[in-house]
Amino acid sequence: MPVLSWKDAATPGHGAGPPGDDRAAGIGELALRHLDAAYNLGRWLLGNEQDAADAVHDAFLRATASGGSRVDGNPRAWWLAIVRNCCLARLAVHGRERRNVALDQVAAEHGRDAADAVVPPLDEPIEERLEHEQRRALVRHHLARLPPEFREVLLLRELEALSYREIADVLDLPIGTVMSRLARGRAALQKAINPAANEVDDGL
Incomplete structure (x- = not known):
């Protein structure tokens, strides 16, 4: 994961906002606690490392500027909602073409966790392990x-283990x-992975 320029500011002791601003410092701690989830969401929505890092940076600035005044219920969901909104804003500006091209690289380099969540790892002989690795690549x-x-609901549920309420x-x-x-x-993922099985089902 790249080093984000705002991490020092968000780290307790460095201060996420003006001196004595406990609420801003708390937002910094919240952002760091759920940094991986925020970065994963940004990477899969935007399709590349740098845009994801920039979106998380934007989200941190937006969150600290708000002072956490609208945090209610679940802070993690509040933070990820800001990250998602920043990702959507970047998509609106830069368009979706670059994202679609880059998603191949994201899936190849960073999709293992998501695929493992959908296809859980098994204790299995080497032949079966290779078969499951091929299946994981197909899932990615x-x-x-x-x-x-x-894609976003599957990632939030299967990879980040958010509840339905949080999602x-x-x-x-x-x-x-x-x-x-x-x-x-x-259902769409299963159909894409096993088109032959779906053709059989459709013919019944």
Whole structure:
């Protein structure tokens, strides 16, 4: 993971805001505590390392500027919602073409955790282990190609282990919509991974 320029400012002792601003310091600690989750979300939404780092930096500045005045309920969901909004703002400015091209690299280099969450690791003989590694690579490949609304709920649920309520808060959606997108995303991923099986099902 790249070193982010704001990490020293967010580290307790360096100060995330003006001296004596305990709320700003608390936001810095919150950002660091959930840095991996924020960076993973940014990387999968934007498609490359630098844009993800820049979006997390933007989110930190926005969060500290707010003073945490709107933190209510779940601080992690509040922080990830800001990260997501900053990612969407960058997509609106820079367009989606660069993201779509770069997602291949993200899936190849950083998709292992996401694929392992969907296809859990098994204690298995070497032949079966190789087969499952190929399947994980296939999951990473197709996960990167899911529509963003499906990909983000799968990542937040399967990789970051957020609850339905937390995902709903991050995405500003009803819980029912979150559950629907999860079901549809899992179905779309399964269909992409096993097209032959789906053809058999369709023919029954």
